[in-house]
Amino acid sequence: MQLQEVINQFWESEAQPALMRYIRIPAKSTAYDRLWKEHGFLDECCELGQEWIKKVLPQAQTEIIREEGKTPCLLVDIPGTVQNQSETVVFYGHLDKQPEAGGWREGLGPWTPVVENGKLYGRGAADDGYSLFSMITCVYGLKALNLSHPRIVGIFETQEESGSNDLPYFLKKLKDRFGKPKFFIILDNHCGDYEHVWLSTSVRGVISGTLRVQSMHYGVHSGTYSGMVPDPFAIAQALVARLHDPISGFVKISSCYADIPQRRIDQLKRAADVLGDLVWNHAPLLPGVHTKCTTNHEILVQETWKPALTITGMDGLPRIEDAGNVIQSSVALRVSMRLPPDIDFSAAEKDIAHALTRNIPYGCQVTWQYPENHPGWTAKDNAKEVENQFNESARAIFGKEAVFLGQGGSIPIINTFEELFPEGAFVLTGVLGPQSNAHAPNESLDIEYTKKLTAVMADAIHRSCGE
Incomplete structure (x- = not known):
């Protein structure tokens, strides 16, 4: 597919080298670096992103939002190719990082980017630094092939790993600059394997x-x-x-x-069929210890609903x-x-x-x-259309339907987005798959999966124009 080829080339020549520079910045989140303002690493991440975007996508407007006592965030605004510039697709990600953690294997380290066996190692690679570079790669692919897309806005905060305390303030202040979001793409999520597109439809x-x-x-x-x-x-x-x-x-x-919607029960059944025992066997259970639920479907229902x-x-x-x-x-x-x-x-x-x-x-x-x-969150009925678009794009890029899953953890900021933009739908996806080790030693990004997921997002955004 031509879109995938363009995205692959741009990722390898531009996005990945920039992401590797990002990994070198020890931008620990505020909970782990009380002197974050003095150190300036969070600002440095935003500046790196802004300078890189200006180089590779000059039509994009970028601004680092700074206010006294608050963590910086990077706002990106890319004009669409369609007449209606008020309708937008909004990307969200974060640039702050978890602390180093001990136990990195020899040859690897939290601030040392290493490419090995199709993985990019380093703190923040998969959680969640790739998000900015994936978004720009996505837009570059669309523009390189003259494929239509709506106006695209991205917001990348620097406090997610500490609870996103400043983000609600910025969202309310910048609300009018987001236009009327058709849907949000939240790039801070898990994937069950590297063979499918995984979309989370709920969080606890x-x-x-x-x-x-x-x-x-x-x-x-x-x-x-x-x-x-x-x-x-x-x-x-x-x-x-x-x-x-x-x-x-x-x-x-x-x-x-809660009363669990039948649609979600059916989706979790398919997810259990795809994952099999991967639903549970990543848990470090001792020999002879078994899970509380007896079937993989029951486990998924239990941990999400x-x-x-x-x-x-x-x-x-x-x-x-x-x-x-x-x-x-x-x-x-x-x-x-x-x-x-x-x-x-x-x-x-x-x-x-x-x-x-x-x-x-x-x-x-x-x-x-x-x-x-x-509170938890679940995708509303207005998400069905965009879920179908991503499903079609998954078929085109991966040759397989997307898998819809819930998440057992909490992402409180989604509720803030939804309160401010109740008409917008939400897509939660990401690259945190098996052995990605977010928050732990040897954090890694699966490079091929990231490129394919980026192509899926680009294709789905183009489909949202109805062409």
Whole structure:
């Protein structure tokens, strides 16, 4: 296909070398670099992107948005070839990075780009630096072949790995400059393999907070007091058990469940058929340990459309080597409840808080604090048309239909986009496939898959013009 050939050539000659320069910048996100402003690495990433775009696509307008106390972001605006310049396609990605992480194998490093066996290694390559270079490659391919496309806008932030705290402010401030988005392409997502186009149609929400239980002013000798005084750890366990069954994992709070659309159930069935045991066998289970669900389809439904609780942290108990015969006075558990989209999120918040803080055994003091609450998201009916366009493009480029999947994690910023642009549809896709190791040692980008996915996006954008 001619479009793929043009994209391949441009990627190899222009985009990949620029991406490799980006990898060399130690642009750690603000949570991991408190001196990010002084170091200037986040600005350097935006500047690199701006200078490169000016070189390879001079018709694009670029601006680095800076405000005191906020992280910079790069805004890209490319005129369309169609008459209606108010309708847009919007790309989103991020340029900040996770920290180095230890354990990179010999010859590799977080800030050293290395191409080996079809992979580009380096921190930020796949998560999520490729997004900017893929977008520009996509547009270059369309223009090189005189293929029609709407106006294209891209926003690339530098705080995603720290929660995107500044992005809502910028989106509201820049809202009018986005025009009327036909659809958004969110390039910060997973793919199940490198043989298909993978589109996420939902993400789970999360309610995460600290449950603290205190029964005494200070710890006491367990030989004297066990059986007499309440053990805060046991009380905390009992309160958490009000939320879920610790063996089956069944969540007992009815407001935490959604009615799953049949269309999504059918799509997850096909995804399970495509992935087979890849649905679960990437989990580092010990020999003899098996998953909670018995079929691959059930696993996908569970991790995308059903609630699940995990204890992710604990304070108050000493290390084993420091543990004496003492009943502690208080303990604290970090409780994380993943929630499906399309629920009454406020009701779930209230019901979880009520279960943890009412009718406490033995009158112990309990607090539920610092909840980190993010609702889930699911693609609305207005996404069907663009999903079909991407499906047709997937057939053209990959020779196979796209696979539609949900995501178990949370991407809170999507809800902000949707609140500001309720008429726009959303496409969540990405290159974080098997062994891409985002956030971990040896992060890598599958080069051929990235080029093919870029061609799919270009083809789908052209199809959106109805030609």
